[in-house]
Amino acid sequence: MEVVAVIDFETTGLSPDYGDRATEIAAVLIEDGQVVDRFQSLMNAGVRIPAFITELTGITDAMVRKAPPAADVMRDVSDFVGDYPLVAHNASFDSRFWDAELKHVHRKRRQEFACSMLVARRLFPQAPSHKLGVLIEYAKLPVTGRYHRALADAEMAASLLLHMEEELRRRYQLRDVPHELLRKIQKVQKQQLDTCVERYRLTSVTNR
DNA sequence: TGCCAGGCCCTCTTTAGGGCCTT
Numbered sequence: 001m002e003v004v005a006v007i008d009f010e011t012t013g014l015s016p017d018y019g020d021r022a023t024e025i026a027a028v029l030i031e032d033g034q035v036v037d038r039f040q041s042l043m044n045a046g047v048r049i050p051a052f053i054t055e056l057t058g059i060t061d062a063m064v065r066k067a068p069p070a071a072d073v074m075r076d077v078s079d080f081v082g083d084y085p086l087v088a089h090n091a092s093f094d095s096r097f098w099d100a101e102l103k104h105v106h107r108k109r110r111q112e113f114a115c116s117m118l119v120a121r122r123l124f125p126q127a128p129s130h131k132l133g134v135l136i137e138y139a140k141l142p143v144t145g146r147y148h149r150a151l152a153d154a155e156m157a158a159s160l161l162l163h164m165e166e167e168l169r170r171r172y173q174l175r176d177v178p179h180e181l182l183r184k185i186q187k188v189q190k191q192q193l194d195t196c197v198e199r200y201r202l203t204s205v206t207n208r
Numbered sequence: 209t210g211c212c213a214g215g216c217c218c219t220c221t222t223t224a225g226g227g228c229c230t231t
Contacts, residue, residue, distance in 0.1 A: 020212085
């Protein structure tokens with residue numbers, strides 16, 4: 001059975017290209033429809049946290065000062081996820097920080113990201129919005145902790161991913177919803193979802 | 209010290225503009 005790693009960063013801002021750094025990372029491993037392992041750590045990149053970020057996340061300068069160096073944490077989380085395919089909610093954000101923080105430790109990402117937000121936009125176009133918190137409420141999934149903390153957000157993104165995989169299995173009579181299919185779905189127009197999944201089902205050995 | 213993004217997606221579109229989503 002495929003293992004997938006769902007990750008979430010808390011950061012000092014929106015852009016690593018403008019000096020923003022990660023303050024916390026979490027990764028949860030999903031296998032066979034359930035979470036089988038978890039990683040979470042605050043990380044000290046030696047930068048100040050803007051007040052509005054502390055307001056948003058609850059993460060303070062004092063908390064980060066006591067945390068392990070960012071480089072150590074990134075080596076650890078990179079080892080933890082290995083080559084497993086990655087998933088994040090709005091992966092364009094987390095992938096930029098993942099790549100930027102790995103670059104600080106002279107490592108490169110070896111696997112692809114899938115985006116739970118892009119999949120949700122196609123699968124649940126009628127949802128009131130596609131923010132993680134709104135989708136959790138929309139799908140009646142449990143809130144596992146404080147929003148905007150890495151482990152809670154990663155757990156809830158994982159829960160949303162499993163919910164969407166179940167919906168895809170039910171809607172299209174699929175046996176499996178591999179990462180490869182999620183990446184195909186996130187690239188098609190929402191009107192093309194049926195065609196995309198049917199084509200995949202017909203060509204995939206595991207789903208026939 | 210503070211400065212600040214970028215990919216997707218829709219439409220009043222494609223030689224563009226603006227909202228969504230992440231922190």
